Amino acid sequence: MHSELTLLLLSAITISFLHTLAGPDHYIPFVALSKARGWSLQKTLFWTFLCGLGHVGSSIVLGLLGAALGWSLAGLQGLQEIRGGIAGWALLVFGVGYAAWGMYQLGRNRRHKHFDMDEAGSLYVFEHRHGQAVLPQDRHTVTPWVLFLIFLLGPCEPMIPLLFMPAAKASWGAMALIVAVYTTITLLTMAGMVLAGYFGLGFLKTEKLERYMHPLGGLTIFICGLGIIALGW
Numbered sequence: 001m002h003s004e005l006t007l008l009l010l011s012a013i014t015i016s017f018l019h020t021l022a023g024p025d026h027y028i029p030f031v032a033l034s035k036a037r038g039w040s041l042q043k044t045l046f047w048t049f050l051c052g053l054g055h056v057g058s059s060i061v062l063g064l065l066g067a068a069l070g071w072s073l074a075g076l077q078g079l080q081e082i083r084g085g086i087a088g089w090a091l092l093v094f095g096v097g098y099a100a101w102g103m104y105q106l107g108r109n110r111r112h113k114h115f116d117m118d119e120a121g122s123l124y125v126f127e128h129r130h131g132q133a134v135l136p137q138d139r140h141t142v143t144p145w146v147l148f149l150i151f152l153l154g155p156c157e158p159m160i161p162l163l164f165m166p167a168a169k170a171s172w173g174a175m176a177l178i179v180a181v182y183t184t185i186t187l188l189t190m191a192g193m194v195l196a197g198y199f200g201l202g203f204l205k206t207e208k209l210e211r212y213m214h215p216l217g218g219l220t221i222f223i224c225g226l227g228i229i230a231l232g233w
Contacts, residue, residue: 004228005174008162011224012182015158015217020189022213026055027190029147031197032123041198047144048194051151052187058155060179066164067175091225094161099218106211125150158217165228 020026027048034044069090123142142150159182166174 004165004231005171005177007224007227007231008165008174008178009181011220012162012178013185014220015156015162016182016185017189018216018220019156019158019213020186021193022216025150026052027193027197029123029125029142030190030194033142033144033147034194034198036123041195044194044198045191047147048190049187051148052190053183054148054152055154055156056183056186058152059159059182062155062157063159063163063179066160066162067167069164069167088165088225088228090164091161091221091228093225095218095220095222095225097218098158098221099215102212102214102216102218105214156217158221161221161225 030044030048030051033039033047039047125142125146162178162182163175166172166178
């Protein structure tokens with residue numbers, strides 16, 4: 001069981017780190033608001049962690065959907081010996097489907113979120129497609145509480161299957177550990193990138209990586225499922 005749990009934890013670390021690092025909206029808005037409003041480092045980190053907790057919380061709620069499916073599987077009579085194998089295959093299939101969906105989205109000019117700051121220091125958020133003009137009415141002023149709402153409504157979908165496996169095995173301790181690791185890595189990555197920007201260090205060029213986040217998330221889940229099937233949990 002320890003090897004399979006290690007795979008799940010590595011998947012949680014990989015997904016939370018890449019999801020956060022590849023999304024500039026996870027840290028640039030905090031740096032922009034901090035500089036525009038003259039926030040202290042403590043206040044900047046406070047809003048970073050608060051919004052991060054909202055983001056993680058909504059992701060965990062989605063993950064609990066996967067846990068609910070796992071609990072249902074755990075309660076079925078006659079499946080006690082094979083439910084781990086079923087859960088492993090479910091992870092694998094989810095990973096393939098999610099990666100395929102992500103690759104399909106790469107070929108489409110989807111609307112996506114952007115943050116922008118004007119000369120007066122006001123931060124705005126808007127959605128647009130590449131090559132599409134942004135109208136004034138499409139730009140919405142961002143305040144700290146608006147930013148919190150944006151994070152609350154923007155969960156990380158690959159969290160769903162990560163809790164499916166331990167729930168299928170009724171391993172509540174494993175579920176709690178996965179949630180704790182996912183939360184910690186997300187918050188630390190956000191804080192690290194915000195600190196880099198706060199002290200004037202350049203950000204990594206993550207815009208291109210952001211486009212591949214869904215395929216990468218699906219690939220991570222697929223590898224995890226493949227490993228669990230091979231280990232026979």
